[in-house]
Amino acid sequence: MTPDQERRLDELEAAAAARLRALVGSPAGTAGPRPSGASPDRTAAAAGATPVTDLGDVRATPARPPARWARRLAIAAAVMVVAGGALLVRNRDRDPGATPADGDRVVAEARDCGLLTVTAGGWNFRNDPPHRPPGDAIGAPIDAEPPPAGTGTTNVDRPASVDDPFAGWRYPARWFGDDIPGRIYLDGPLEGSTQGGREARFVADDGTVIAMSGHPPGAEVFHTLACAVGGDPSSAVRDRYAELAATGPLPPVVGPGDGLPEGYRYAGMRATGTGPDRSVLLRFERAARTTPPDVGMCAASPATVGSDTPDDDRCGVPEDRPARSIVVCTTDGDGCRPGRGETRTPVRVSPAVAATTYVIGPAADAADWAEWAAVAYTGDLSRLGWSA
Amino acid sequence: MTTDPATAVPEVSPPSAGDFVAFTQRVRTDLVVIAAAVLLDRGDAEDVVQDALAAAFTDWDRIGTLDRPDLWVRRVTVNRAIDLRRRHHRFTAVFGRLTGEATLRAGLGDTVSFWDGVGRLSRRQQEVVVLRATGDLSMEEIALALDIAPGTVKATLHAARTKLAHLVEGGER
Numbered sequence: 001m002t003p004d005q006e007r008r009l010d011e012l013e014a015a016a017a018a019r020l021r022a023l024v025g026s027p028a029g030t031a032g033p034r035p036s037g038a039s040p041d042r043t044a045a046a047a048g049a050t051p052v053t054d055l056g057d058v059r060a061t062p063a064r065p066p067a068r069w070a071r072r073l074a075i076a077a078a079v080m081v082v083a084g085g086a087l088l089v090r091n092r093d094r095d096p097g098a099t100p101a102d103g104d105r106v107v108a109e110a111r112d113c114g115l116l117t118v119t120a121g122g123w124n125f126r127n128d129p130p131h132r133p134p135g136d137a138i139g140a141p142i143d144a145e146p147p148p149a150g151t152g153t154t155n156v157d158r159p160a161s162v163d164d165p166f167a168g169w170r171y172p173a174r175w176f177g178d179d180i181p182g183r184i185y186l187d188g189p190l191e192g193s194t195q196g197g198r199e200a201r202f203v204a205d206d207g208t209v210i211a212m213s214g215h216p217p218g219a220e221v222f223h224t225l226a227c228a229v230g231g232d233p234s235s236a237v238r239d240r241y242a243e244l245a246a247t248g249p250l251p252p253v254v255g256p257g258d259g260l261p262e263g264y265r266y267a268g269m270r271a272t273g274t275g276p277d278r279s280v281l282l283r284f285e286r287a288a289r290t291t292p293p294d295v296g297m298c299a300a301s302p303a304t305v306g307s308d309t310p311d312d313d314r315c316g317v318p319e320d321r322p323a324r325s326i327v328v329c330t331t332d333g334d335g336c337r338p339g340r341g342e343t344r345t346p347v348r349v350s351p352a353v354a355a356t357t358y359v360i361g362p363a364a365d366a367a368d369w370a371e372w373a374a375v376a377y378t379g380d381l382s383r384l385g386w387s388a
Numbered sequence: 389m390t391t392d393p394a395t396a397v398p399e400v401s402p403p404s405a406g407d408f409v410a411f412t413q414r415v416r417t418d419l420v421v422i423a424a425a426v427l428l429d430r431g432d433a434e435d436v437v438q439d440a441l442a443a444a445f446t447d448w449d450r451i452g453t454l455d456r457p458d459l460w461v462r463r464v465t466v467n468r469a470i471d472l473r474r475r476h477h478r479f480t481a482v483f484g485r486l487t488g489e490a491t492l493r494a495g496l497g498d499t500v501s502f503w504d505g506v507g508r509l510s511r512r513q514q515e516v517v518v519l520r521a522t523g524d525l526s527m528e529e530i531a532l533a534l535d536i537a538p539g540t541v542k543a544t545l546h547a548a549r550t551k552l553a554h555l556v557e558g559g560e561r
Contacts, residue, residue: 001549001550001553005553005557006549006553008553008556008557009549009552009553009556012499012501012502012556013502013521015499015502016496016499016500016502016503016521017421017425017521017522019495019496019497019499020421020424020425020496020499020503020522021421021522023424023430023492023495023496024420024421024424024430024433024492
């Protein structure tokens with residue numbers, strides 16, 4: 001190599017590295033500094049909440065195998081749980097079929113149901129970027145109404161554009177109230193509507209709780225999450241779960257008739273750890289059809305979008321214990337999103353858990369999912385009326 | 389059993405999850421750059437980084453006690469990126485480029501020729517060049533990251549750059 005060649009190569013290398021860093025080192029995705037303003041951390045801090053840890057986007061797209069997505073969520077969730085902090089998981093994918101009303105309803109319902117955190121999954125919440133081009137795939141007019149003062153609206157880590165109008169937007173921590181010590185954000189559907197429009201959902205109870213959603217690879221998701229949190233990456237998780245004999249009163253569960261080919265029964269729980277490391281594993285198993293004594297049948301859930309049955313939207317969760325529900329949804333039952341080629345039927349409402357979990361996917365696979373279905377974490381079981 | 393104070397190993401507090409979070413926040417951008425250099429796709433790069441961090445987390449009790457855990461995760465990142473690109477290459481050979489890559493390519497402009505050239509180097513050469521170009525690592529740091537001798541790094545880098553010069557200039561013609 002001649003000195004001239006060497007010099008040119010040095011220059012090219014420097015330019016290439018600089019250009020690359022400028023492209024991907026910017027806060028466009030998951031890395032890099034955030035602009036000033038109401039970053040999630042700041043917003044959370046302002047709300048007296050545990051700072052949010054942003055571990056990056058969670059995206060499951062045709063080019064991104066769900067397994068990888070699952071690992072992402074698992075690791076993020078694990079970190080959150082063990083660190084006792086909140087977690088921000090973002091997904092820029094959006095659901096092109098949703099409307100602002102959908103989004104508002106999801107938030108309202110979630111709050112009504114006691115969920116402290118919900119995702120923005122694909123819905124055009126009213127604080128979506130006002131410069132979103134009208135008539136875009138979302139198919140709804142922009143509601144540029146600013147959110148209430150003080151709620152923080154500019155959780156933008158990169159400018160939106162015509163090509164990516166929702167870039168970086170998420171919901172301000174205070175959107176869900178000031179009294180939440182922690183939360184999870186899942187901003188965007190876990191899987192794009194191109195794959196059936198599984199929405200993220202989620203959960204939370206008092207901030208130490210996580211819940212999460214699933215989609216067709218729901219079993220894998222929960223499995224992975226459980227492995228990660230439980231520190232057991234082996235495939236023996238199923239066996240481990242088999243040990244989860246019921247401790248404490250079994251909540252009523254739910255029966256079929258709401259989408260599953262067979263009934264499932266809540267099979268117990270096991271709590272381990274203390275404080276922020278507290279974990280509560282819940283297990284479902286097949287069960288004979290039962291009628292839950294104090295919950296209604298769900299034809300829809302708080303996650304339901306597009307349903308015209310507001311009562312059902314409450315998921316049958318009694319108003320006096322709104323936060324205690326577990327819902328398993330399937331994609332091919334009756335229920336949500338009529339006419340969109342995708343329905344989800346909540347099949348289970350358990351009133352004794354301060355977290356809501358949705359598993360979304362074909363009912364045919366729900367048996368497996370239910371095996372892994374609910375994973376919730378809390379530091380204080382007594383608040384739930386349960387004991388380990 | 390007593391312990392000889394002269395040979396006693398100082399007690400080291402195990403790394404905590406909080407350490408991991410801080411570590412993640414510190415190194416993440418660099419890792420994405422490393423992976424993107426190989427993959428030329430932001431999304432894939434983020435995936436690779438997430439996997440690498442996941443690997444670090446699951447073994448954080450050990451990784452977290454390394455003098456330079458960042459070097460460990462850099463190595464994992466670059467290797468996983470190379471693996472992924474090879475898999476993608478097989479796919480794209482049939483189905484064309486995956487969505488997204490073009491965006492990064494366009495942003496890189498003429499300099500993309502450098503990364504394309506890097507992609508044609510041997511695996512070891514790619515590791516060395518990518519770690520050097522993206523991480524501004526010294527020869528010693530690269531050697532530590534790759535667990536090879538500094539002299540090997542130098543020799544590898546020299547060979548890589550010689551080949552790169554030909555590849556890049558050949559591509560420019």
